[in-house]
Amino acid sequence: MALTLTCPVCGKRNGYEFRYGGEEKGPRPDEAGITPRSWCEYVHMNQCVAGIQKEWWCHKDGCGVWFTTHRDTTCNLEVDKPEAQS
């Protein structure tokens, strides 16, 4: 299996049950004083880390919950202790 993810509700499940929701980019920017550039930064821009990144997933074909996890993008494995790097 290429990918296994741990859903906070259902536990370890096949990765194909999930939908990827993008890199964790912090809270949605405040609409007051927002510029096209800062909005674009939030919507489109990625760090594309080759290593451990914090990211969003939705358990689409399961309980439907949204959650964040840390995953090593070079081997598709979830990381328990997320502090290694960003």
Place this chain on the structure above:
Amino acid sequence: MFGRVKPLWGEKSSLKSNYDAVIIGGGLHGLAAAYFLARDHNMRNVAVLEKRFIGFGGSGRNTAIVRANQRTQENVPLYKEALALWPVLTKDLDYNLMFFNCGNLNLMHSEAAMNAARMNVATAQFHGVESHLIDAKQCKELVPALNILADITYPIFGAMYHPPGGILRHDAIVWGLAKGAAEHGVHVHQQTEVTGIGVENGKIVSVETDKGQIKTPRVLNAAGGYSAALSYQMLGIKLPISVLTIQAMVTQPLKPLLNHVVSSGAYHAYANQTLKGEIATGAHMDSWPNYTTQTTAYYIKHQAEALAEMLPCLRGVKFMRHWGGLADMTPDMAPIMDGNDSIEGYFMDCGWGYFGFKSCAASGKYMAQFMASGNCPNMLKPFSLRRFEQHRLMGETAAVVNYTPDN
């Protein structure tokens, strides 16, 4: 007679401490840019830095299909020019690129898809690219192996037939461009990893490598799947890219049965027969970003199911090899070609997704023009990075099914 073999791209040259331009990435885009810089712009003091060996990445992993049937008016002329360049490059490089002008057939499986194809054909004809809409019976006449019966998962309604397309040998282009660039004085440094890019007062000044520092006023980021990570790590510039693993495979060699490239959005598969007789087939992309280039049993099953319905004569044929590569996808499925913006002397040619192969000759030519003159050629202006903050995304996602995690 059995002496040491000299590489096509010349004897290994030692890394100089000064170059007029440094190109990161020894793939097709980097080598093409180097070739055109040296040939057309007299900029011969150029280095191509490659971490592994030339053609290691997407350049040697794609399925070698070329076509110019894109959706938008900004994209079609670029690919049209690339298509016209293959025969020219074969002569100029004095190297057989094995261009097989077999034509492409994009299958449509619904009335809605047929209407989308009508628009696409109109765009192509407006730009002088040959493309026709044909019905299922005509598909069968072109490719007798095709299954046009109504009892399959996605029955064929018709197709967009694009005769100028075809396939090439991807390794030959890598080697040919490296040879051509080296003959014009370019240094191709393999096993040389870039570890940093030096910027002073908003200008590029140097490139750090594991073999020492290079002083240079110009850098081109043509690192393919790694270009976005490199851009963020070394310069802090984030790109609207998601890096996904895409897989492909070939069957055992067969007698000629498929004399066109056949692709289907609904079946999520494409297939063509190589000159060696193998059916090269692919399309599956992981739906989450990763750098694994891992292949999966999930996809072998998918591909076998799709091919068994589209081309039933392939039932029972064995897959011989299966591999993965990286596709750097942008939200609008169009590339980012930009430069001299925010950092003077920094150029980028990335976000090519899975269409970097078919475009490499044209993008190399125009990027070379851009780097030599410092002025962005009109052809490349629509592909700037700023289009994303200006909400001017291109409509390429309308061309086929889309794969990025962004949409």
